[in-house]
Amino acid sequence: MRNMTNYRILCIAALMASVCSCKKESFGDRMVRETRENTAKLCPMEVDQDTMLDSMAFDKTTHTLYYYYSLHGFLDFDSLYSDDVVEAHRETLIKDIRNSVTLRDVKKEKANFKCIYLSASSGKVLLQYDIPAEDYGK
DSSP states (O other), X not given: OHHHHXXXXXXXXXXXXXXXXXXXXXXXXXXXXXXXXXXXXXXXXXXXXXXXXXXXXXXXXXXXXXXXXXXXXXXOOGGGOOHHHHHHHHXXXXXXXXXXXXXXXXXXXXXXXXEEEEETTTOOEEXXXXXXXXXXXX
């Protein structure tokens, strides 16, 4: 009986050791999985009357969170995007990232962001922003 109890204790200890030694999901793997799941669940998602979030993705090699948007209606004209408008929009994106509570874990990992805005009518890239961690971490 005592040998059986010792055997059970050893089995439980071995099981606990194997569970504890399992590799925790890395940040990159978790982001790839979560962006895939959230894209399937939430996208397309209307951001405003003329902007749709189409998908999200995470690139582990560049540590970059991608957001893909399509622009409709009034915003679907490349002639709208002067250098001043583009820079003001970039600053707004940086401010939004800095102030975002939902992106806290992503910012803690110093991930980069890339926002790509496509024309809904032509598929052409109208705007594209690269926002490295250094820019929103200031």
